[in-house]
Amino acid sequence: MESFDVAVVGARAGGAAVAMLLARQGLRVLLADRDRYGADTLSTHALMRGGVLLLSRWGLLDRIVAAGTPPVRQTRFHYGDETVTVSIRPRLGVEALYAPRRSLLDALLVDAAAAAGAEVRFGVTVTGLLREDSGRVAGVTGHDRRGARVSVRARLTVGADGRRSTVARAAGARTLRTGTGAGAIVYGYWTGLEASGYEWFYRPGHTAGMIPTNDGQVCVFTGMPAALFRAAAGERDDGGGAGGGLRDRYHRMLAAATNGAGGRLATAGPPLRLRTWMGRPSFVREAQGPGWALVGDAGSFLDPLSSHGLTDALRDAERLAREVAAGGPESPSGAFAAERDRVIGPMYDAVDRIAAYGWDLTQVRRHLLELNSAMSAEVEMISAVGAG
Secondary structure, X not given: OEEEEEEEEOOOHHHHHHHHXXXXXXXXXXXXXXXXXXXXXXXXXXXXXXHHHHHHHOOOHHHHHHOOOOOEOEEXXXXXXXXXXXXXXXXXXXXXXXXXXXXXHHHHHHHHXXXXXXXXXXXXXXXXXXXXXOOOEEEEEEEOOOOOEEEEEEEEEEEOOOXXXXXXXXXXXXXXXXXXXXXXXXXXXXXXXXXXXXXXXXXXXXXXXXXXXXXXXXXXXXXXXXXXXXXXXXXXXXXXXXXXXXXXXXXXXXXXXXXXXXXXXXXXXXXXXXXXXXXXXXXXXXXXXXXXXXXXXXXXXXXXXXXXXXXXXXXXXXXXXXXXXXXXXXOOOOHHHHHHHHHHHHHHHHHHHHHOOOOOXXXXXXXXXXXXXXXXXXXXXXXXXXXX
16 A cells, blocks of 8 residues: 555645645655546636735746736726726735636646655545544545556545545534525636726626636626526536526626626627536535645635635645644644634635625625725735745
């Protein structure tokens, strides 16, 4: 049986980042994922200041920029017919925000993990955990693409395998909080759409966002209460395709949220394909236990309206790596979980209220100010650690 210091399950942003950081510490790290290298995934792509700061600290931001990812230097909030523009001021070494395609960002982090010495294996499906007699998690079991059994011992097992985390379920991670709001969202990539920065649209019962990403494309999503979406369209799996009915509905939802975005949508190239997110409540799980830890969506999931999932994953990766550096893979102090809970709590509350769609325009502004305050506190925490 193979042995590693750390086994990381899931090679998306959070998992690849924590594997890279731990390998840079000189630990023997396995990074395993059931998918293939460079695969795309459903995402809003947006990195907030904390995420950009971390990529810069790790020496990876220049590669995101060199790949042609457009800089975001302003955010526009549309409240009905009123627009508020907020400039992204240079601060803490962050000159602009970025929203790279996941096929770019995830692959970049995987490559950095491999360059640091992590062993990367795709096509490995983890189905369970190994345990010591004491009950402590001691590694993972599963199979590869050919069906051959995989069994790996590890001093620490990290679940970075998303909302439906196998590691979380097998470790018995308790759910600490479950949200009350859940929005259904439909995504598509537009071409020729004028978007100088992040744009968020709010009208009672409707939301939308425009996020410039690579190759001249803009990710445009639109949302509404999940219960109303399901009642009208019937339940669909996450990531559904773009049939004619869905396409018509997407454009109606966009019109309701943006009122045509000042005519810009009418002159742009609409998506060739649509993806749907049917809405699931936000949650917070236990972040760690004997021999295991969770990062990113495996440990805490915020409604996609937050556009904060990538930054959450990168923040978790660094915080866990710092704890391991301080105490070793087998002796977690619990600081990672405590810090994660402290920073995610206010953010979770604000996002859950926004995702519930029970607001008017005055109320949603207040919720967004609360979210901005929570993100500012997160940036201060990240920057303070870097300065130390």
